[in-house]
Amino acid sequence: MPDVVLPCLDEAAALPWVLSRLPAGFRAIVADNGSSDGSPAIAAEHGATVVHATPRGFGAAAHAGLEAATADVVCFMDADGSLDPAQLPLVAGPVAAGTQDLLLGRRRPTTRGAWPAHGRAGNAVVAWRLRRAAGVPVHDLGPMRAARREALLALDLTDRRFGYPLEMVVRAADAGWRIGEVDVDYAPRAGGRSKVTGTVRGTLRTVRDMSKVLAR
Incomplete structure (x- = not known):
């Protein structure tokens, strides 16, 4: 069954719920990126494998988790409670098959406040540019996703910031992969605003990092 990589930075409030929702057979790998709130200990207490990722950056954490994975199929998802791990089979199943x-996972907000307007707008711009530049039929650079571990490692991803998810899609498209999307629920995160799209500044930083990937 798949491994699930959960990049983590100060997600103590969300981790118990997230880890309790993992489907049977899915193994959690919490890739901690320098938390100061006890997240690694909480993750371990709830049965997750914990790896410590440096330097600071979303891509650094995601890739450290990928390198620590051993399953054939690897899933990625945020650890902040905005995504329901019970829906992981929706993304893992077609890859395994x-x-x-x-x-x-194409995010579908469950409440009006789940996805701020600036976050939706930034994501839509990047997805539109991706469709035009690479012909990839996706509308969301969703944080819940799945692929085969060895194939992902062979892509030789190098971005260690917020461009990592986009670089994965771009390199997969260049390699001729079959890429698709499926609807998943998107709820307000636990413990406050998202570090990525919870603020206008965070959204602009993410769009900047992703734009650098598209410019390569």
Whole structure:
């Protein structure tokens, strides 16, 4: 069954719920990126494998988790409670069955406040540019996704900031992968605003990092 990489920075409030929702057979790998709130200990107490990722950056944490994974299929998702781990089979199943090479969860907000307007707008711009530049039929650079571990490692991803998720899709498209998306629920995160799109500044930083990937 799949491994699930959970990049983590100060997610103590969300981790118990997130880890309790993992489907049977899915193994959690919490890639801690320098938390100061006890997140690694909480993750370990709830049965997760914990790896410590440096330097600071979303991509650094995600890739450290990928390198620590041992399952054939690897999923990624945020550790902040905005995504329901119970829906992981939606993205993992088609990859395991061999009908998709990379499957992304297209976020569908469950409440009006789950996804701020600036976050939706920034994501839409990047997805539109991706469709035009690479012909990839996706509308969301969703943080819940699945692919095969060895194939992901062979992509030789180098971004260690917020461009990592986009670089994965771009390199997969260049390699001729079958890429698709499936709807998943998106709820307000636990413990406050998202570090990525919870503020206008965070959204602009993410769009900047992703734009650098598209410019390469």
